[in-house]
Amino acid sequence: MAMTDTAPLAKADIELARRRQKKINGVILLCLAAFVALAFGATSEGDAVFRLTLPRDAVKIPNLVLPAAPYAYIVAALLAFFGIRQFLRGGGRSTNVFLGIGLLLVVTAFLAWATAGKSFSLTGMLESTLVRAVPIALGGLAGVLSERVAVVNIAIEGMLLAGAFAGALIGSVMGGVIGIVGAVAIGGLFGFILAALVVTHRVDQIIAGVAINLFVLGLTSYVSSQVLTEYTWLNNAPVFRPIEIPFLSDLPVVGPVLFRQNLFVYGALIMVLVATYYLFHTRTGLRARAVGEHPEAADTLGINVYRTRYINVTLAGMVAGFGGAWFTLGSVGRFDEGMTGGRGFIGLAAMIFGRWHPVGALMAALVFGFADSLQQKLAILQTPIPSEFLAMAPYIATIVLVAGLIGRARPPAADGQPYIKE
Amino acid sequence: MDIELRGITKRFGPVVANSDVNLTIRSGEIFGLLGENGAGKSTLMNVLSGLYRPDEGEILIDGKPVRFEGAGDAIRAGIGMVHQHFMLVPVFTVAENVVLGVEPTGRLDHLDLKTARRQVREIGAQHGLVVDPDAIIEEVPVGIQQRVEIIKVLFRSADVLIFDEPTAVLTPQEVEDFFGIVRSLRDAGKALVFITHKLFEILEVADRISVLRGGKIVGEGDPKTATEADLAEMMVGRPVSFTVDKAPKAPGPALLEISDLKVLNDRHEVAVDNVSLNVRAGEIVGIAGVQGNGQTELVEALTGLRPTVGGAITFLGEDVTRASTRDLHARGIAHVPEDRQRDGLIEDFTIAENMVLDSYYDDRFSTGLNMHWQKVHEETARIVTEFDVRTSSVFDLAGHLSGGNQQKLVVARELSREIKLLIASQPTRGVDVGSIEYIHERIVAARDAGVGVIVVSTELDEIRGLSDRILVMFRGRVVAEFDSASATVAQLGLAMAGAAA
Secondary structure, eight states, rough: OOOOOOHHHHHHHHHHHHHHHHHEEEEEEEHHHHHIIIIIITTOOOOOEEEESSSTTOOOOOOOOEEEHHHHHHHHHHHHHHHHHHSOOOOTHHHHHHHHHHHHHHHHHHHHHHHTEEEEEHHHHHHHHHHHHHHHHHHHHHHHHHHHHTOOOOHHHHHHHHHHHHHHHHHHHOHHHHHHHHHHHHHHHHHHHHIIIIIIOOOOOHHHHHHHHHHHHHHHHHHHHIITTTGGGGOOOOOOOOOOOTGGGTTTTTTHHEEOHHHHHHHHHHHHHHHHHHHHHHHHHHHHHHHHHHHHHHHHOOOOOOHHHHHHHHHHHHHHHHHHHIIIIIIIOOOTTTTTTHHHHHHHOEEEEEEOOOHHHHHHHHHHHHHHHHHHHHHHHTTOOOOHHHHTTHHHHHHHHIIOOOOOOOOOOTTOOOOOOO | OOOEEEEEEETTTTEEEEEEEEEOTTEEEEEEEEEESSSHEEEHHHHHTTTTTOSSSEEEETTEEOOOHHHHHHHHEEEEEOOOOOOOTTTTBBBHHHHSSSSSSSGBBBBOOHHHHHHHHHHHHTOOOOOTTTBBBGOOOOOHHHHHHHHHHHHHHHHHEEETTTTTTSSSHHHHHHHHHHHHHHTTTEEEEESOOOOOHHHHOOOEEEEETEEEEEEOOOTTTOOOHHHHHHHHHSSSOOOOOOOOOOSSSSEEEEEEEEEOOSSSSSEEEEEEEEEETOOOOEEEOOOSSHHHHHHHHHHHSSEEEEEEETTTEEOOOOOOHHHHHTEEEEEOSOOOIIIIIITTTTTHHHHHTTTTTSOOOEEETTEEEHHHHHHHHHHHHHOOOOOOOSSSSSSGOOOHHHHHHHHHHHSSOSSSSSEEESSSTOOHHHHHHHHHHHHHHHHHHOOEEEOSSHHHHHHHHSEEEEEEEEEEEEEEETTTTOOOHHHHHHHHTTTOO
């Protein structure tokens, strides 16, 4: 009796679309194969040395050495094999898996090409991938928290910046821990302001968000250029050092990447887990999601739609404030104008790519963090690609992922709509 | 538990939705509240279920006055409402929807879905409402969704259950099942309120009937003795004829031919599946079916609003499968869309502006960039009078008209030009009885003038009254065809449930 069972003809139609998709994927893979062979295989010489051990590591393991040109040809051959396979049969679930593996292979071939004749710390890059994913993951998490109650939060960028600023200023005067508390409080304040604007006063959610972003950018830039340059002791905050987890941090590769990080990395991971538990395994979370999907239904069941939105958007602001503190207290110890550089917007992309799920947003943030860390390391390797192009990597990754690969992600049904109670 | 409403008055600005309403609801009884759309039934029940606060009057439970500050208070007092538009979260499971708001929890606010599932099964077993607690709401049929709504109310240990137009979305067979459920709840000692505008349903199931008109209780009826005609007269305020007067007429030459048409819905699923049908000049073809069986997509494809993926549409011998909406319009196809407020008119535009939405580019109304507003207003005034759209001025906003007058405005725009084919989707949904009669008359008059007509409706009475020929759609296919003179409600009902397929 289920409405989902489809007539035979419907299946045929879906089959047709699937077949077209797998042909397209096949052609993409073949193009990638040709690209890898010509751009990487034909132009590289020598071995690429990937260092897996950091200088301070207790356990040393040998370097990974890849002959760059042969490796590129092997990757090209694999891609071509996948492509032909996809073109001829393939289909179904495996199609996107093969495309994903293919893209991953292209990235490794690219790394081998860039490193050819030099050496490169793979572990170091993975470590910084995680570090650079932190503000994006926290921004994405803030997005998940507010969009799950149907408030589109474009103000995350501003909240990150406010958190960074408050962290630097308060941290400089009263120490790092109070700095974090201050950043979280400021983030929460802006979350509350956003909620007041869009929930109570029904200001357009996009406009309210943009207003907060511009306000924070203007205010912090003004104070930073007029006050902080004058009184430099106000902009000299302590930086949280990595905390080594005993034993685990001695593991090769995994140790430095996962267990030798600072408070912000651990904090982000814990928040993602807590948010997942909150949204999907608690009573309060069920109610919050109901408010995002069908506020009228929630209202008729005695759930206070407005209060739920206020609380969650404020929480989102606090998470973003903590993420903002990473820029100053977790990284460089000082505030610079506009230092968040669009990470809040990339966080929103991570939220969409992660299908409005905290863990999904974290995974997506890792992809962006990888692109971010890659461009930084490649600048050191002196590749022929201009550094400006490398700096675009995280943003290009955003466009490719959001436009090309997410497919049919479904936002909460009431996302962006104000709720008007009689 | 007995409930008394005493002198309830509710106003929305200048509009009085309920005026001095007195009612009693008793346990072990099915109370029928009858009234037209806009009579104030839903407002009254929203007052009772705590969503609205009355401006005057009081609610007494077992003789004691109570005050509801919100839906939560009414629920705690044992009053549960099953809304016309189900209040279910489509992406949640049955169990999650049932417990939402009163969830069983463990430590750390942990949602105890195991207990929830067990409780759903228990209530289901107790009242004969079998559902799978783990099914996702959007994947189950509306009949099941309604069961979930009932379980939801019972889960909150409601003693009073209010059903707002519960049968609107059900097939005739599902309606029978639903009546069985309602009767067994009554026998279990619950008080039930059944709100509807469908006369035969209220006569079949209610123990006591009150009729609401213009926000006031205008009469009471005993279902054992009252007739449909009595109740209808009370409901409308004047005698009503139930039959559409229409003379038999021999259909003319073929007008529209559809062969093997295939159309996808917004989710890219096949919504119209190899449909073939034809319409001749001067006949009314009724398309019956429960909502969501492809009727909407079929109409959108016929009017150029939705691309087709297979098959052909031929109009007057010419292939129009890929014709644009304006091209179809120019060929003489008129369309009364199913949702007047979304597709039929622009509420923030004036009546005159709405009247020329499909003809503003016409030579009569514009040259180049210049609109001839004088001409538009004169023409609109003429049409508005002709089609009995009740308004003080053509400069009024369409959004300020009542539902019936909005619909008459749409019908007027579509019928006031030379047309060959009329496609009318739910032409009288949410419209008062007077306007229904009028719109039906105009549709029949169009047929008599030689226009081919397709009427899509979920109301069987409307389909049977208007049509010369009835087609039934089920899951995107035309599963049955009847001659309207011989078709019975039972036959149509079975076909709508897919039994004839």
